[in-house]
Amino acid sequence: MYPKINEILFIQIASADEKEAIKEYKSRIADVEDDSFLIEVPMQQGSSRLKRLFFGEELSIYYITEDGVRHYFNTYVTGFEEDIVRLVRIRKPLPDEISKIQRRSFLRVHANLELAIQIEDLTRAVALTEDIGGGGLSIYGEPNFSLVEGQKLNCWLLVPYRNSAIEHVAFEAEVVRIKELETGRQLCMLKFVQITDSERQKIIKFCFERQLDYRTK
Known part of the structure; x- marks a missing residue:
């Protein structure tokens, strides 16, 4: 089950810096394309600090469905789009790449x-x-x-x-x-x-x- 427009995503970023790797950010899906999600610039949980993402950066994401189940997938940044606000384009996972078990195996x-x-x-x-x-x-x-x-x-x-x-x-x-x-x-x-x-x-x-x-x- 794919997340829908306006659904909240919880994001961790692949980083060799362990302190950065454990930080969690929150974003919202602004649009869905055939092979991409367009999301708002992520904000760090518990603060109003926005996180600048870079092309190719690897992300571990989960979202929570209406039945309260977390669904996880790994993805990466594929581009950006300037709308009313700046949006980040990330790769849309294949259905079998979404799991109820967290997998932090990035493209490393x-x-x-x-x-x-x-x-x-x-x-x-x-x-x-x-x-x-x-x-x-x-x-x-x-x-x-x-x-x-x-x-x-x-x-x-x-x-x-x-x-x-x-x-x-x-x-x-x-x-x-x-x-x-x-x-x-x-x-x-x-x-x-x-x-x-x-x-x-x-x-x-x-x-x-x-x-x-x-x-x-």
Whole structure:
């Protein structure tokens, strides 16, 4: 059962920042299209703070039907529309993608991709990603190249596709969390802070291809 126009959606946003990931926002469906919902800009629960969303950002959503049952689905931002108020276009899930069980599996996929990094002092290094999604990625720290939380990085990611094409994706990222692994290595979680829509779309395309590979194995 799809949510209807004027129905309230409760939203969480995929983020490597755990504090941000647990925040809940509320929005309303303004219009329904064949493959999209148009929703109002979300507002944080318990406050009047609006949440700016970005193209490709991944969302976990639930809505409550008249019988009091929560229905969950995962989606992502596909665009924006300027009406009387600004509206956010999100992908409309397929019927079998709506569940009564919460599933926080966003379009974040495991992938070991090469990432070139440059920090403020122009020091450069190459790291390997552990996972990647439309909102950020995680990389393994290198012994000779230490990162700290809050640090801004200029990055260039090498993205291979199934047709053997290779894209270079440029963006600015922020280190939001560093986790010490049992192996002694560090896992550094980054979020995109400056990335163009076209560059983000290249990453989302890669994630869809990787998920399709998982499903066909």
